[in-house]
Each structure stands twice: as C-alpha cells, then as structure tokens.
Amino acid sequence: SDRQTRSEGERKKGVSDQHTPEQxxxxxxxLLQQIMVITEDSLDEAQAxxxxxxxxxxxxxxxxxxxxxKDKTALSIRGVAEEEPPDPQxxxxxxxxxxxxxAGPQKSRxxxxxxxxxxxxxxxxxxSSEHADYREKLAQIRMIYHTELDKYExxxxxxxxxxxxxxxxxxxxxxxxxxxxxCMVSIIHRKFSAIQGQLKQSTCxxxxxxxxxxxxxxxxRRNFSKQATEILNEYFYSHLANPYPSEETKExxxxxxxxxxxxxxxxxxxxxxxxxxxxxxxxxxxxxxxMKTAMDATSLTSQASSPATPNSxxxxxxxYTPGGMM
DNA sequence: TTCCATGATTATGA
DNA sequence: TCATAATCATGGAA
Numbered sequence: 001s002d003r004q005t006r007s008e009g010e011r012k013k014g015v016s017d018q019h020t021p022e023q024x025x026x027x028x029x030x031l032l033q034q035i036m037v038i039t040e041d042s043l044d045e046a047q048a049x050x051x052x053x054x055x056x057x058x059x060x061x062x063x064x065x066x067x068x069x070k071d072k073t074a075l076s077i078r079g080v081a082e083e084e085p086p087d088p089q090x091x092x093x094x095x096x097x098x099x100x101x102x103a104g105p106q107k108s109r110x111x112x113x114x115x116x117x118x119x120x121x122x123x124x125x126x127x128s129s130e131h132a133d134y135r136e137k138l139a140q141i142r143m144i145y146h147t148e149l150d151k152y153e154x155x156x157x158x159x160x161x162x163x164x165x166x167x168x169x170x171x172x173x174x175x176x177x178x179x180x181x182x183c184m185v186s187i188i189h190r191k192f193s194a195i196q197g198q199l200k201q202s203t204c205x206x207x208x209x210x211x212x213x214x215x216x217x218x219x220x221r222r223n224f225s226k227q228a229t230e231i232l233n234e235y236f237y238s239h240l241a242n243p244y245p246s247e248e249t250k251e252x253x254x255x256x257x258x259x260x261x262x263x264x265x266x267x268x269x270x271x272x273x274x275x276x277x278x279x280x281x282x283x284x285x286x287x288x289x290x291m292k293t294a295m296d297a298t299s300l301t302s303q304a305s306s307p308a309t310p311n312s313x314x315x316x317x318x319x320y321t322p323g324g325m326m
Numbered sequence: 327t328t329c330c331a332t333g334a335t336t337a338t339g340a
Numbered sequence: 341t342c343a344t345a346a347t348c349a350t351g352g353a354a
Binding site: 327328329330331332333334335336337338339340 | 342
C-alpha cells in the first residue's frame with residue numbers, strides 16, 4: 001500500500017510537472033535508481049516494485065529507447081549457437097572413461113577382470129584378490145564421478161532456469177529476443193560442460209594412477225611351481241640344439257605349467273641368455289635333465305617300442321653353441 | 327641383512 | 341616382430 005501511494009504520488013507528480021523540460025530526465029533518473037536498488041528489497045517488495053515499473057507510464061518510452069540504443073550499438077547476438085566440433089581431447093577422455101567402465105553402463109565383475117587379465121597378461125586364478133581391490137577402487141572412482149556429474153548437471157539446470165526466468169522477466173522492461181535467451185543458455189551450458197571436462201580429466205588421471213599402481217603390483221614376482229620349472233627345463237635341455245619353441249609348443253607348455261604363453265617366452269628368453277652366459281654353471285643341471293629324458297625314453301621304448309615325444313629332437317647339450325660362446 | 331635366483335621389463339638390433 | 345642383453349625388483353635361503 002505504501003508503494004501504491006508512492007507510485008500514485010509519482011504519477012500525480014509526473015502529470016502535474018509534465019511541462020517542465022528537466023522533468024522527464026529526472027523521472028528516468030529516478031526510474032533507474034529504483035532499478036538499481038531493486039536487489040536490496042525483499043521478494044514481495046521487489047514484486048510490487050516490478051509491477052509498479054511495468055505499469056509506469058514511461059515504461060513504453062524507456063523500452064523503445066532501449067530498443068533504439070540496442071539497434072544503434074548493434075548489441076545483437078554475436079556468434080550464437082555456432083556448433084563447435086567435438087573436442088578430440090574430450091572425445092579421448094570419453095572413450096577412456098567408457099573403456100574403463102567409469103562412464104556408461106556398469107561393467108560386470110567378469111568383464112573388469114577379463115580386461116585386467118588382458119592388460120596384464122596374467123592368469124586370473126591367483127590375482128582375483130588384487131582384481132577385487134582394483135574393482136573396488138574403480139567403483140569408488142565411478143561413484144564419485146557420477147555424483148559429481150549429477151551435481152554439475154543439477155546445478156547447470158538450476159542456473160539455466162534462473163537465468164531464463166530472469167531474462168524473461170527482464171524482457172518486459174528491456175528488449176531481449178528469445179534467440180538471445182537461447183544464446184545465453186548455450187553459453188551457460190558450454191561453461192558447465194567445460195567444468196565437466198575438468199571432472200573427466202581428473203577422473204581419467206585417477207584411473208591411470210590406479211591402473212599404474214595395479215600394473216606395478218604385477219611385478220610382485222611369484223616363482224613358478226617346481227613342476228612347471230621341471231617341465232620347462234626338460235624341454236629346454238632336450239632341445240638345446242634349438243631351444244626356440246614354436247608358438248604352438250609355447251601354448252602347450254603354458255597349459256602344462258598353468259602359466260601364460262608370454263611367461264613361457266620370458267622363461268625361455270631368460271634361460272637361453274643365462275645358460276649361454278654360464279654354461280659351466282648349468283652343466284650339472286643339463287646332465288641331470290639329459291639323464292632324466294633318456295630314462296623316460298628308454299622306459300617308453302621298452303614299453304611300446306615307440307620313439308620319444310615328437311618335440312624331443314634328441315638332447316645334445318653340446319649342440320647349443322650360441323654366438324660362438326663355446 | 328645380504329646375496330643369489332628368477333620372473334618381468336625395456337632398449338636395441340636384425 | 342622376435343631374440344638378445346641389460347636391468348629391475350622380488351623371493352627366499354643362509
């Protein structure tokens with residue numbers, strides 16, 4: 001009611017002083033002053049004042065002036081909604097988050113384990129506990145990522161809503177086209193997606209750190225079983241002339257030893273170089289396996305008069321003379 | 327704790 | 341791409 005009387009008074013004053021040349025300027029000044037202090041008012045007061053402003057007789061004039069100013073200063077939309085091509089860096093982050101199972105649908109335990117096994121080349125049996133640890137940490141990262149993402153999304157929607165309301169409201173007192181509102185919305189979305197980009201970046205970093213820690217853990221060496229070493233040594237010393245098992249043989253040996261083919265390759269690589277470096281040291285071992293294989297062969301021939309295994313090309317420890325070491 | 331054995335990784339070359 | 345050589349890092353016996 002106070003405001004009503006005030007605005008009525010103002011109206012009366014405006015009518016009575018209509019002929020004074022300075023009056024319109026003073027009125028506009030007051031009007032602007034009122035706009036400036038609007039934020040200091042309570043919501044109700046602001047609503048009432050807004051109403052008063054909307055009903056003010058000078059409002060249409062002010063509106064057209066603002067339109068004119070806008071036209072003259074060419075404050076129209078600059079570069080609106082020019083669809084930027086997707087940032088390759090962001091695409092990479094997205095792909096990585098998807099591959100790691102952080103973004104997108106939740107990966108099953110088996111899928112995560114399989115992905116890890118593929119990455120490490122290790123068997124899954126004795127690493128299941130480490131996998132569980134990895135999965136747990138990954139799930140934590142996933143949870144934080146989604147919580148933060150939701151938070152940003154919500155904040156973005158809220159903020160966009162506020163701005164749209166504000167602009168719609170303001171469009172009654174100053175010229176704002178719907179396109180401009182749209183433009184503002186897209187600016188806000190861009191800003192928020194930049195923040196989300198940072199979130200993706202830091203999530204990727206967290207995953208990389210987790211992964212590298214896990215991969216480091218695989219350096220925790222476990223000696224092969226005695227039986228496995230025996231099988232590998234048997235093959236090595238019975239093929240000293242050419243201790244290079246084919247891929248097929250590696251697979252076969254890997255199966256027998258319950259290790260991977262890559263581990264078989266490692267083993268043979270290490271064995272060849274170490275044997276070559278110090279043949280004398282391995283002589284005893286070589287003799288032992290030669291004897292063992294010979295005994296196996298004789299027992300086989302006496303049993304079924306069949307030759308040795310297809311793989312055994314005869315054991316001649318003296319035949320392997322790599323690099324002219326002997 | 328030290329030292330050697332051993333599985334894994336990396337750099338290099340053919 | 342594979343083999344070699346050097347090296348790393350850990351296991352385990354002494």
